Amino acid sequence: MMVESMSQRSQRVWLITGCSSGFGKIFVSAILAWGDRVIATARDISTLSNFAHCDDVELLELDITDSQHVLNDKVSKAIAMFGQIDVLVNNAGYVLSGVLEELSQPQILDQFNTNVFGPLNLTRAVLPHMRSRQSGTIIFMSSIAAWKGVAIGGPYSASKFALEGFVESLQKEVAPLGVNLHLAVLAQFRTDILSAQRRQSGRGVNSIRDYDAAVDAFQSRLEQTNGKQPGDPIQAVERIMDLVYRRGYFADQRELPLRIVLGSDAVEIVRDECQQMLDDLKKQEQFGTSTDYPSRGEVEKYE
Template identity: 35%
Template sequence: MRTPASDSPRTWFITGASRGLGRAFTTAALERGDQVVAAARSIVPDDLTGRHGDRLLTLPLDVTDRAAVVTAVTTAIEHFGRLDIVVNNAGTMSLGMIEEFTEAEARNQFEVNLFGALWVSQAVLPHLRARGAGHIVQISSIAALGGFPSTGMYSASKFALEGMSEALAMEAAAFGVKVSIVQPGGYWTDLYTSMTSTSPSEAYATLRSELERQWAAGSIDSEPRLAAAALLKLVDSDDPPLRLLLGSMVYDLAFDISRRRMETWAGWEQVSRAAEHAVPATGGAH
């Protein structure tokens, strides 16, 4: 376990750093004495620059632009000399029933939530591999635990992110590079206020009303600083997990979904096993 007082400062590369969880992660890293490359679609000079001076480098970055991502990573390494922790936090959310999504709306969810993280991961890997160290943290979501009405496309993009990241973790481990997937529950960020929505279909009016009733009943979100504190513990660990759940609600939901899936699999075990019976290959040379 790393102790900040005894180790030299580390350098972070954080996307979506100007607000929400990204800003909380940036603040936490700077306040412990580390260096941060804060990348976001629009960077506005603020109090962080004044308080932390040359330990903070802000870069405008659209993560869907692969060439721009490579340039930003190159600039970051040239400026600080190295990267230690990479946090793929940039993301968008679009609400809507699956049937309602246009092609452009569906692709946009994946462009940011999957491909943005992919481009950053690809850009930093040569540097981290050469150093034989580093930690890539993918910020996923409670939505990756399962698909839910009206957040299905968002869930799909986060499922894809996690599948890619699981493979990345195994590929990068051979070079001493760690990969973790963080699955947060609800936090008071502007994700909900900045999200977009599909054009609603009347066919789903009843379901929408029921969902609105459930949401009105309320969910209590947490302060982003709590997620940042958990992230610091994650990156300080000598043996960080592949997955980290953030929040009691997401923790309980993860176990509930897993139990229900296991019960279903067990109930259909005979059908599953009967679908496999290995036979020799046919049609080849004898």
């Protein structure tokens, strides 16, 4: 596939959540540098003041945990800004860590409202527009946490596992209608996500001594990792844009993958997890297939 030159292509419009910092902010700058238009959103619109005077940017206040009704209204406003939305990046999210016994149901619900239900609700609001144009791309920011559960990392991991499960199904529903969905499975990238101000911990008055050592080890690992993550978020944004624009590595790929895995630690973790599963499956094959009825009926493959 030929890559279009700047003068040949029509400008695309991106809608991005969580542009106050990190990946969201980098996306806005990178899209403008590429010559496209962007609707930058944040819970607090004053955090977007850097972009306020750019011609190809519109600013919109948007909290991803708002009701479906509010999100539908925001999407209508967003469409009116440039007349269309070509690409949605479901970027907003945060890390909640903690031990199940210490975490409250509202804390876990809030993690899921932000990392799972919010992106799905916003996607629900955007899909009618994309379906009617038979065109659109939606990016979901996933994580190695969706591929490997670690002690004390349960809430964030569960949210990203859930997101991947839903998106994998949804992709099969909307791809025949012209809408492409992709998951960016990200390693550890150097944004503010692990800073003390941004990450949340389930530890509070309910702390249980049995878990002290594990929680302390996890928290100090996050503190040590903060600011030293091996991944460069500017490079990750460029790779995601390569996918959307079918440029670079994707210029001559006939089919685009559902998942792109970014960061050397993500490549290693996904490979190790798949290998571990294959090894376990090989050992358990006879055991696992022993539960069928003796005369197994013919049913369609689960897909």
